[in-house]
Amino acid sequence: NAGVTQTPKFQVLKTGQSMTLQCAQDMNHNSMYWYRQDPGMGLRLIYYSASEGTTDKGEVPNGYNVSRLNKREFSLRLESAAPSQTSVYFCASSESGGRITGELFFGEGSRLTVL
Amino acid sequence: QKEVEQNSGPLSVPEGAIASLNCTYSDRVSQSFFWYRQYSGKSPELIMSIYSNGDKEDGRFTAQLNKASQYVSLLIRDSQPSDSATYLCAVRGKLIFGQGTELSVKP
Numbered sequence: 001n002a003g004v005t006q007t008p009k010f011q012v013l014k015t016g017q018s019m020t021l022q023c024a025q026d027m028n029h030n031s032m033y034w035y036r037q038d039p040g041m042g043l044r045l046i047y048y049s050a051s052e053g054t055t056d057k058g059e060v061p062n063g064y065n066v067s068r069l070n071k072r073e074f075s076l077r078l079e080s081a082a083p084s085q086t087s088v089y090f091c092a093s094s095e096s097g098g099r100i101t102g103e104l105f106f107g108e109g110s111r112l113t114v115l
Numbered sequence: 116q117k118e119v120e121q122n123s124g125p126l127s128v129p130e131g132a133i134a135s136l137n138c139t140y141s142d143r144v145s146q147s148f149f150w151y152r153q154y155s156g157k158s159p160e161l162i163m164s165i166y167s168n169g170d171k172e173d174g175r176f177t178a179q180l181n182k183a184s185q186y187v188s189l190l191i192r193d194s195q196p197s198d199s200a201t202y203l204c205a206v207r208g209k210l211i212f213g214q215g216t217e218l219s220v221k222p
Binding site: 033040044045058059103107108 | 119158
């Protein structure tokens with residue numbers, strides 16, 4: 001059982017380049033999330049999708065776009081990468097939008113460096 | 116004021132001691148609270164959840180919630196070096212995390 005799978009695990013970009021982080025879960029969860037983690041900042045919510053077909057902004061959505069492709073997949077796109085977007089990105093999923101259990105299942109993370 | 120605040124630490128305790136981690140939150144209507152543990156270079160994992168005022172115990176871990184004072188804490192009894200990690204407090208509603216407290220348990 002793979003759980004939440006993120007690709008790529010590592011990526012180096014130049015300022016202005018674009019890229020997409022892919023996330024897929026095989027737990028039949030309804031909700032999916034993208035967080036970024038910077039030293040001393042904890043986890044900050046970028047975007048989330050409470051259910052297939054819906055997406056909403058989190059705390060730090062600027063510079064990002066998302067697509068909930070189907071129930072399994074939720075991608076995060078950086079259209080024009082900036083050094084401030086250097087971070088570790090985590091995708092997570094939860095069964096019911098977290099309203100009952102609040103248990104998020106995380107992927108292994110994607111370490112992005114923007115030069 | 117940040118929505119969820121934790122002492123960033125690091126918090127250092129000797130092996131066998133009680134480690135006390137604290138978290139305060141600003142939204143009075145928050146109903147669900149969670150503690151995640153994150154080992155260095157790894158992803159967070161849920162260790163405790165608490166919804167009602169009072170204490171909830173699970174093995175060596177005890178979560179304490181005081182909604183009137185808007186704080187939630189995590190106690191780790193008989194701390195072990197394997198407990199050394201960053202502990203993240205999370206509050207439901209907007210799935211907001213605190214900045215995390217780094218715990219170091221010294222043998």
